[in-house]
Amino acid sequence: MQAAVEFQQISKRFGAVHANRDVSFSIAPGSIHGVIGENGAGKSTLMSILYGYYRADSGKLLINGQAQHIRNSQEAIKLGIGMVHQHFMLVENMTVLDNVMLGSEGGFRLAAHRTEVEKKLREICQRYALDVDPLSKIQDLSVGLQQRVEILKQIYRSANILILDEPTAVLTVQETASLFAVLRLFKEQGKTIILITHKLQEILEITDQVTVMRAGTVVGSVATATTNKEELANLMVGRPIQTQLPRAPYAPGQPVLEVKHLNLRSKQSVELLKNINFTIRTGEIVAIAGVSGNGQSELLEILSGMRLPSSGEMLLQGKALPIARRKDADGLPARFRQLGIAHVPEDRLRDAVVKNFSVMMNSFLGYQTQVKKRFGLLDLKGTLARCTDLLKKFDVRPADPALRIALLSGGNQQKVVIAREIAAAPRLMLIGQPTRGVDIGTIENIHAQILAMRDAGVAILLVSVELEEVRALADRILVMSDGCITGELMAEEFDATRIGLLMGGSATQPAHSSDTARPTSQSNA
Known part of the structure; x- marks a missing residue:
């Protein structure tokens, strides 16, 4: 033929x-x-x-x-x-x-x-x-x-x-x-x-x-x-892939992020988020599972300072985040980064990179005040060395800091974004769809980096539509449907059918009671 x-x-x-x-x-x-x-x-x-x-x-x-x-x-x-x-x-x-x-x-x-x-x-x-x-x-x-x-x-x-x-x-x-x-x-x-x-x-x-x-x-x-x-x-x-990555035992510490009664309404008065309550502690990964378009994106935007909620409260290590003063809204993402909140956006081309900038410039985008300077100017030699180390650690191909990031494949662009946010050494890491458009070898690498952060005591909120990714990384799982948290499971309770029902909103699981020994989102909030 x-x-x-x-x-x-x-x-x-x-x-x-x-x-x-x-x-x-x-x-x-x-x-x-x-x-x-x-x-x-x-x-x-x-x-x-x-x-x-x-x-x-x-x-x-x-x-x-x-x-x-x-x-x-x-x-x-x-x-x-x-x-x-x-x-x-x-x-x-x-x-x-x-x-x-x-x-x-x-x-x-x-x-x-x-x-x-x-x-x-x-x-x-x-x-x-x-x-x-x-x-x-x-x-x-x-x-x-x-x-x-x-x-x-x-x-x-x-x-x-x-x-x-x-x-x-x-x-x-x-x-x-x-x-x-x-x-x-x-x-x-x-x-x-x-x-x-x-x-x-x-x-x-x-x-x-x-x-x-x-x-x-x-x-x-x-x-x-x-x-x-x-x-x-x-x-x-060219090598076997690890499906089960090593991780330290689950031992969450003090609360890092507390979200209380968070609500969001659109300009047309549509309720996008409804009474969201959860807590994330040091050394744990809380994953949000759900079909895209059920409030996860809006939640990440609020937590990263990109959007203001209609009502509610957010505490970072016990201190209220400045989300009430709307006249200061434009500067919130930078302020949140200074407070130790890193963010890997769901849409890297829209929110995470500038396509016409070099890989090196994108490697510190949003963290300009933290890079090395000499006499008030960017230390090009030091910044180049830092970028080169990041490209090597995260296996970015081609490993050329001078290349326009638009010339990299989508997966390699994603590696640059994740490398930049991890290098900021945050207290809280917000991650939206970390392995979207990424190959299986890179998925293993990214998952290993996320687990290493968790084991080092970082609090991590993961949003993913990939249930296998949720299974591989989460310590706790929150399920969202129609702007609500419809259920919560511990990692060992993972059940794709049960999660699917919660994602569809056809079965709402009540929050765990406050006298439960294990940490839960609703009782900790």
């Missing part, structure tokens, strides 16, 4: 970085083909060559058996190639219809063309069960529906080869299942899908074939039915 896509000895350099080295493999038509590898392994570079963003330095690219020299994305689209990026390319204050039409508005026939496009979009949505209203504004859609809009754009452009880069990185479990149902339908329609992901369970669940890359080369290509997680993990990182 003639391959839909074939890479022959593809190589690509970016200065001293050899992103792809003689990459060769083929993708069968009408199949779902997984491409996996560590952050910086060359996956995204290879797909960017296929989509026309980059041109290979050497090698051949064949589409349906014909050699092609794709110079830009327009040529890729004409060849029936579409790409859904990890970070969506959508204009939020425009409708789905307008986003699809961008670049092909129809000239003087705009009104008639809009009617034609809307009709076609509704036909596509019905055929592929995409369930998107073309007249909805992007800003009113969930993340899962926004991703469907990206897919809708590619189908409208007659894409027969669809590249998805980390498509489930920001999706809930339910949204992921829904996406996979759509992808299976695409496959039944004869379309070829290339799936880039770090989630091995998803590879095993949805793909027919999987190609593994490491350091820019292909180290294996196997039929999914003949492999398993352990084999794929070993191929990805």
Whole structure:
């Protein structure tokens, strides 16, 4: 059978970085083909060559058996190639219809063309069960529906080869299942899908074939039915992965953060947080489990000083945090950092890095007053040495402090953010989705760093939609649904079914009573 896509000895350099080295493999038509590898392994570079963003330095690219020299994305689209990026390319204050039409508005026939496009979009949505209203504004859609809009754009452009880069990185479990149902339908329609992901369970669940890359080369290509997680993990990182990391016995100390009766209402008077009460102590990890959009993001924003609550109180080591004076709100994030509250935001590109700054500048962003200075000026030599040490410790690739952080893969950007916050030696660490878009080897590294902080006595609040991550790290688990804490479990009580019910709000667990011997959120508050 003639391959839909074939890479022959593809190589690509970016200065001293050899992103792809003689990459060769083929993708069968009408199949779902997984491409996996560590952050910086060359996956995204290879797909960017296929989509026309980059041109290979050497090698051949064949589409349906014909050699092609794709110079830009327009040529890729004409060849029936579409790409859904990890970070969506959508204009939020425009409708789905307008986003699809961008670049092909129809000239003087705009009104008639809009009617034609809307009709076609509704036909596509019905055929592929995409369930998107073309007249909805992007800003009113969930993340899962926004991703469907990206897919809708590619189908409208007659894409027969669809590249998805980390498509489930920001999706809930339910949204992921829904996406996979759509992808299976695409496959039944004869379309070829290339799936880039770090989630091995998803590879095993949805793909027919999987190609593994490491350091820019292909180290294996196997039929999914003949492999398993352990084999794929070993191929990805070149060593066995520890699933159970060592940790000191659970022995929480004094309260670090106490949250009392915290409430948040939107400008439209919608209750986003409702009577939130919990305590975090030294040397413990409290994880919040829940489907995205149930108040976790807003809670992290308040705890980090990015947002003011409508009412309630927060105490840091017994002293009230300054959250009542709204005229001082703009300076709160900096003030909270000075008090020892570090924050790894859920959205690194929006809240954690400046894309056009160097890796070195991002490595102390928000902590400018703490870096070394000479005569009142930044000590470049000392700061460079500090950044170099952090890049080595957290295995950031490429380890180049002068590189613009936008040129790093998403996972390596995440390593820089986590390294920066840990280096600040905080009392309280707030962590939102720490391993989103991160490979399995880096997950092990990040988890080890988080556990080391916990064992050193730092109080940690973890927000994650990954239940396996919650299981691996948490000492206590709080479950949120619809802005409320619906239940609390100790780590040894972990039960995915029970947590799922609490996440859905269909079963609310009362807080533990105050005479319980073990520490609990409600009694400690």
